Amino acid sequence: MNQERLIRLRLELEKYDLDAMLVRYASNLRYISGYSGSNGLALITRKDAFFLTDFRYKTQAEQEVTQMQLRVPREADLFAALAETAVLKAGMVCGFEGNRLSYESFTRLGLLFPGTEFRDMSMLMETLAAVKEESEILDLEKAAGITDKAFMELLNEIKPGISERQLDAKLSYIMKSLGSERDSFDTIVASGVNGAKPHHKPGDKLLREGEFITIDFGAMYQGYHADVTRTVCLGKADAKQKEIYDIVLQAQLKALAFIRAGITGKAADAVARDLIVQKGYGENFGHGLGHGLGYEIHAEPRLSPKYEEKLQVNQIVTVEPGIYIPGWGGVRIEDNVVVKEKDCRNLTTAPKNLLEL
Ligand SMILES: [Mn+2]
Structure with a gap:
């Protein structure tokens, strides 16, 4: 993984007026973070980048994710752990992978981040990787x-x-x-x-x-x-x-x-x-x-x-x-x-x- 991909993604954030992009789907996650495991989540803001995974992938993430702040919460529920970081605030606009995220996950995001607007950015990551x-x-x-x-x-x-x-x-x-x-x-x-x-x-x-x-x-x-x-x-x-x-x-x-x-x-x-x-x-x-x-x-x-x-x-x-x-x-x-x-x-x-x- 290189810094270049984060720079390109941030240009897209600007272009679409997003404060952040949430990446959850395995191959998109690998593309943006370098992480090749299964469970993980990245939140890329205009200035910062956070990567969350669970205990099983701690060592692997430490080795593979070099350009993001790594968080390995106690609980395996990464959305709940993301809420604890308090990075996503009310009033922010956050893109998500509408073509990849399950309805259940989308609903949970709405409950955990009531003041944040989640915007469907289907194919954004796929287009970057093309x-x-x-x-x-x-x-x-x-x-x-x-x-x-x-x-x-x-x-x-x-x-x-x-x-x-x-x-x-x-x-x-x-x-x-x-x-x-x-x-x-x-x-x-x-x-x-x-x-x-x-x-x-x-x-x-x-x-x-x-x-x-x-x-x-x-x-x-x-x-x-x-x-x-x-x-x-x-x-x-x-x-x-x-x-x-x-x-x-x-x-x-x-x-x-x-x-x-x-x-x-x-x-x-x-x-x-x-x-x-x-x-x-x-x-x-x-x-x-x-x-x-x-x-x-x-x-x-x-x-x-x-x-x-x-x-x-x-x-x-x-x-x-x-x-x-x-x-x-x-x-x-x-x-x-x-x-x-x-x-x-x-x-x-x-x-x-x-x-x-
Ligand atoms: Mn073929």
Whole structure:
């Protein structure tokens, strides 16, 4: 954690006429404080910054939270402990994470701080975190590198007769052996007809000769999520498999060649989508082209038909077109890229030609 993030947040406080911002959601809290535990709370005012956690995380917070005044109250109820600090006074305006805080917590805040106005600042923290610092790009690059390497090792394990769940377990073992802190999310291994479900949960189904296998997975490094998808063929691909694979690959390459700062998320999505529509599979690409990555697996910005914001230098996004055909299966290909001024830099190097194993 660096002072820079607090400075940027305080500029937002000024911009929105806030006296303070209350941060509670784990990945936002990590971003602003450096704290990687679960229970914690930060209150950032124009001049001060307070961090509260409970006894279980005392040592960890002392090590990780270097730019805030640390309070470890006796009670685990951090809102009540915040009230005791008397920092939030009547008449103050305090922002909160409306998209993250539970209704119960919001109600408690109203009871504990009757004279304070709480203002919904949904997405403020997420927007701040969307543009990455150089050190964050290095961490994500490291996560992407572990992910690529794991995929190459996994290729030796993809054989007829092994189940989707077993392949998932092997991949998790390989990634952790290579330095991943944990799986970025529950790995998707979707074989054969299961590939038609974009978020298929790996099950007992055995891999069979002639099937496509879609594997969506990622390593985590310093809290940063990689998110990569490859679709491979077990044995020789038939004409239909080759056709669908080629369309998805062309759509992805076209989007990768187009993405740069200044274009909207909508425009990026359209480049891949238009090609898939032209080929007659528009109905089979029902999700957005991509999403931001960071301390969250699905972060800002988005590449989707609804996202009108412009991409900025040093945002990191996934690029993941797919075609899903019920009763047949599916193909998705996904890389992670850093948005640059004139183009984008691909952090993913795993091969994308159709692999017939
Ligand atoms: Mn993804």
